[in-house]
Amino acid sequence: MLELLSHPWPWYVAGPAIGLVVPALLLLGNRQFGVSSNLRHLCAAFSSGRVEFFRYDWRHVGLWNLTFLAGICAGGVVSALLLDVGDVMISPATREALVRIGVTDFSGLAPSEIFSWSGLATPAGLIAIVGGGLLVGFGTAYAGGCTSGHAISGLAVLDRASLLAVLGFFAGGLACTWVIVPWLF
Amino acid sequence: MHNPSDRTTDDDAGRASTGLVWYFLIGCIFGIVLIKSEAASWFRIQEMFRFQSFHMYGIILSAVGVAALSIAILRRAGVETITGEPITIPVKTMGWGYRYWIGGALFGIGWALTGACPGPLFALAGSGLGVYVVAIGSAIAGTWIYGMLRPHLPHY
Secondary structure, three states: OHHHHHOOOOHHHHHHHHHOHHHHHHHHHOOOOOOOHHHHHHHHHHOOOOOHHHOOOHHHHHHHHHHHHHHHHHHHHHHHHHOOOOOOOOOHHHHHHHHHOOOOOOOOOOOOOOOOHHHHOOHHHHHHHHHHHHHHHHHHHHHOOOHHHHHHHHHHOOOHHHHHHHHHHHHHHHHHHHHHHHHHO | OOOHHHOOOOOOHHHHHHHHHHHHHHHHHHHHHHHHOOOOOHHHHHHHHOOOOOHHHHHHHHHHHHHHHHHHHHHHHOOEOOOOOEOOOOOOOOOOOHHHHHHHHHHHHHHHHHOOOHHHHHHHHHOOOOOHHHHHHHHHHHHHHHHHHHHHOOOO
């Protein structure tokens, strides 16, 4: 038990735990698991009403999800304060490949050459953090969902639209990994 | 386009606020799992897109499997929500699917760049990687830009 708290969690523990979020939200109030909707709710909260996509009662429709999102953030805080978050246990092959493209810092969940305040001030940092963030926000809004909404909830009910979205996720992710990421370091 | 998760059966604000703490707690657990399983790690996402480990695929596949099984069980048992409403799962309208594969690909690029999808962005920021707040702000801006461009984008 204590080992589970101090070591990274294996996929067969994490996956089912994530999967159970789906029925939990359904039972609580027929809520569909989908984190990216929150980006829309946050826009709506600050929208003056001129953009139709954000013209809806975000409090009525999205408060449960924004609360869920606050929970995710709190979970991050709890993990950092109370649980052990050591070096990421990636495969030697990946580590080697990343060393070859110039990654030097493997401590923490993301390479600090880019994912740090000093990293943000570099062209690579701006591309990865700001550019990447913009694409995450635009892409999930256009696709109507992210991994939680499409890859997990959507695929769980064999939704064809979600399958197409997931294929898109991978096409984009693969292209970026092989073409753009090597240039970042 | 109507977003399926916009539906709500909760009309009573009072009832909604007592239920809210449960969403927070489940979100908390989800956030912890994202960090502890390293699913929120840029390194793990690289590993996934390089096909050099089963870890991320194991997480996603077993999550889908458990979700699918749970939904099947809920349907079979005719279970309702804790407040007595029926559980319904909408299916998205497909058309030619441009929004799904184009939007999906754009998100995929962002996913590989930031090493995170929306949930992990917030978990990472909470865990102390403050710079991810900038990624979050950019993501909100990206959604905003979509909202502005939406009338000009194909959705069929």
